[in-house]
Amino acid sequence: MENTVCPWCQTEIVWDEEIGPEETCPYCQNELNGYRTLNVQLGEEDAEEEADWEDEQDEADDTSLWSDEDMRHTLPPSIRTLDKFGESHDLMNYEECVEKILDEQEEVPECPKCRDYMILAGTREIAEQGFVPTKFSALTEPVIKPPFRLNMYVCTGCFHVEENLSEEDRLRMVDHLSQGKA
Incomplete structure (x- = not known):
């Protein structure tokens, strides 16, 4: 029998040699292969993607419960005048x-x-x-x-x-x- 420690919940997992190692943690259900990473590129591409996302949001806003005017009042303006x-x-x-x-x-x-x-x-x-x-x-x-x-x-x-x-x-x-x- 070998032991593995889940990198997510820090729980020790004991597994049988005949069955082999677990793919997912039986406690937190996360993968045991390691942490996942996300790479974010900053630059001109982001501006284009953000514009596309805003267009999608505008289309979705037609069915939204909140109007643009409602949202304008809840978002604080930049208050640091300096x-x-x-x-x-x-x-x-x-x-x-x-x-x-x-x-x-x-x-x-x-x-x-x-x-x-x-x-x-x-x-x-x-x-x-x-x-x-x-x-x-x-x-x-x-x-x-x-x-x-x-x-x-x-x-x-x-x-x-x-x-x-x-x-x-x-x-x-x-x-x-x-x-x-x-």
Whole structure:
């Protein structure tokens, strides 16, 4: 009796010398001759094959449950806006400068759109003019009273802008809500 180890599931297979070796694994049903490989050629041929495949897909789409408009909304566009500036700007220097700025920041949030890091561009003060607080029945006073400051962050990849309360105003809001002035 000889033993063979299946390269797929790592199970030891014992086979009888009279019957001979197994062609397939009795456990996972994969061939025991070894792994199969797939060679992929990249180049002009792929573009032609892809065009042929897209034509076949267009014909198949006539019977599809999803319209082209539905599919357009589910496929995310390229959101890293920075990439389109690569030809006219030195993005290596840009990245180095961004890294230096990020090293100096106390807080380094991630962009909710593209997950790149955001840099603190500055702060904005919100005064009583132009700010209308929301009133809740659970509180006798607004959640936060002006004046307060917002930190403005800009994404280094897609240039999305986010704002959040400054550290002092966060503490002020937490103190106010933890007292629960209802």
